[in-house]
Amino acid sequence: MSAININTNNFQSEVMDSEKPVLLDFWASWCGPCRMVVPIIEEIGEERSDIVVGKVNVEEQQDLARQFRVMSIPTLVVIKDGKVVNRSVGAKSKDEILAML
Template identity: 60%
Template sequence: MSVVTITKDNFKTEVLESERPVLLDFWAPWCGPCRMVSPVVDEIAAENEGFKVGKVNVDEEEELARQFRVMSIPTLIVFREGRAVTSSVGAKPKAAILKMLEG
């Protein structure tokens, strides 16, 4: 499955109404740690059908970043049944991200 670009316009349908768990990656193009995490997030999206993976560019979607109190990036948030259930700040290895999704 490919990564979905999440905006305030599609957030409700892609995240809140998703029947599958959703991993959101809050990032920015100028962020070094974000560039380290991005290929890992892309790889997870390509390998797993059980959940959806989305990316939120905090420069373009400031409203969503504020709504979820994203103060540092990268921030990863897992949503289940329309609710944020776990989050993590900073670059994480693939195994740690997959563990977030298991929970």
């Protein structure tokens, strides 16, 4: 499954209620490093059926960005059982992202 767009309407069901670990990518269209990470995030979403991969556009979802205290993008957050277990700021390689899981 490819990465899904996360917003305030589906956040509870797709992220907090997920039985699988969730990788969230906080991004914006104008962000150069974010554009470098997007293809990697999409690829991980296609390859890994054991996790949920979501993208959060910080301009459209400012409440979620505030909730996760996103100050710089891209910010990657791993959530398991409704709790943040890992987070990283800045562009990462595929191996570095997979290691977060």
